[in-house]
Amino acid sequence: MLLCIDTGNTNTVFSIWDGQKFLAHWRISTDHRRTADEYFVWLSTLIAVQKFELQINACIISATAPRVVFNLRVLCNRYFDTRPLVVGKPDCALPVAPRVDTGTTVGPDRLVNTVAGYERHGADLIVVDFGTATTFDVVDFDGAYVGGVIAPGVNLSLEALHMGAASLPHVDVTRPPRVVGTNTVACLQSGIFWGYIGLVEGIVTQIRQERQRPMKVVATGGLAPLFDQGFDLFDAIEDDLTVHGLRLIHDYNKEMGNV
Numbered sequence: 504m505l506l507c508i509d510t511g512n513t514n515t516v517f518s519i520w521d522g523q524k525f526l527a528h529w530r531i532s533t534d535h536r537r538t539a540d541e542y543f544v545w546l547s548t549l550i551a552v553q554k555f556e557l558q559i560n561a562c563i564i565s566a567t568a569p570r571v572v573f574n575l576r577v578l579c580n581r582y583f584d585t586r587p588l589v590v591g592k593p594d595c596a597l598p599v600a601p602r603v604d605t606g607t608t609v610g611p612d613r614l615v616n617t618v619a620g621y622e623r624h625g626a627d628l629i630v631v632d633f634g635t636a637t638t639f640d641v642v643d644f645d646g647a648y649v650g651g652v653i654a655p656g657v658n659l660s661l662e663a664l665h666m667g668a669a670s671l672p673h674v675d676v677t678r679p680p681r682v683v684g685t686n687t688v689a690c691l692q693s694g695i696f697w698g699y700i701g702l703v704e705g706i707v708t709q710i711r712q713e714r715q716r717p718m719k720v721v722a723t724g725g726l727a728p729l730f731d732q733g734f735d736l737f738d739a740i741e742d743d744l745t746v747h748g749l750r751l752i753h754d755y756n757k758e759m760g761n762v
């Protein structure tokens with residue numbers, strides 16, 4: 504069984520692949536201070552609840568927060584007796600190399616999204632990931648990551664408004680009934696909801712114009728469905744896109760004899 508670990512800046516997803524399907528997806532808040540032992544206690548509890556026998560013999564990690572990698576490596580070594588593949592490290596090969604400026608370190612989550620998106624949807628694709636940041640990852644004709652866009656994340660924008668403006672409360676992201684809000688909460692929700700609809704539409708249109716070709720758009724991340732309500736922004740929404748990509752990259756490295 505393969506353990507796929509996707510660490511975003513806010514949450515970390517652990518997914519178990521049994522060779523045919525994902526048996527479970529578990530989520531824990533990202534904290535670089537969390538030790539290998541803490542991860543294992545948490546994992547063991549969830550495994551016990553699910554009542555399946557876990558035989559992990561391979562691990563792959565994507566970490567946008569580099570400081571978490573140390574403890575995750577210890578987890579894999581100590582508890583699963585395996586050396587994990589870490590996306591972005593030299594010993595983890597990608598099916599197609601990214602084409603970006605020399606010296607740029609692309610977020611591993613974006614590379615993984617690219618691999619997964621290309622496998623499922625083919626070339627000329629934009630992957631939109633609603634995480635801590637909202638990222639747009641552009642996939643070229645041959646599956647290469649060729650750059651994209653990084654915009655502030657939905658919750659981060661709301662949090663920034665709340666922190667910077669004394670009279671603005673924290674609000675949940677939702678689609679407000681009207682564009683013109685008649686109270687503070689409704690005004691904030693409108694700004695975020697319609698602002699993001701505009702942001703996604705605008706950026707996708709600009710990318711298509713710049714590249715002068717049709718491009719499919721696939722969205723992932725917990726908030727993707729919220730922004731899809733009747734707007735036809737996305738050709739597909741896929742919750743499991745990043746962990747699917749991790750599995751593909753692990754398989755590829757296995758074929759190459761790297762693991």
Ligand SMILES: Nc1ncnc2c1ncn2[C@@H]1O[C@H](COP(=O)(O)OP(=O)(O)O)[C@@H](O)[C@H]1O
Pocket residue numbers: 510511512513514515533633634635636656658659676724725726
């Ligand atoms: N279904 C959801 N509804 C509301 N907020 C969500 C949902 N899923 C994720 N979020 C929020 O979106 C933000 C990004 O979450 P996540 O996708 O886990 O980010 P990352 O991958 O950067 O860690 C977080 O603030 C999280 O609480």
Ligand SMILES: CC(C)(COP(=O)(O)O)[C@@H](O)C(=O)NCCC(=O)O
Pocket residue numbers: 510511512513567608609610611612613633634635636637638653656
């Ligand atoms: C853009 C990101 C912050 C997104 O991270 P996330 O929202 O998934 O936590 C991450 O991919 C990152 O740190 N990237 C490095 C710079 C780059 O991708 O070009």
Ligand SMILES: [K+]
Pocket residue numbers: 612632633634635636637638
């Ligand atoms: K993201």
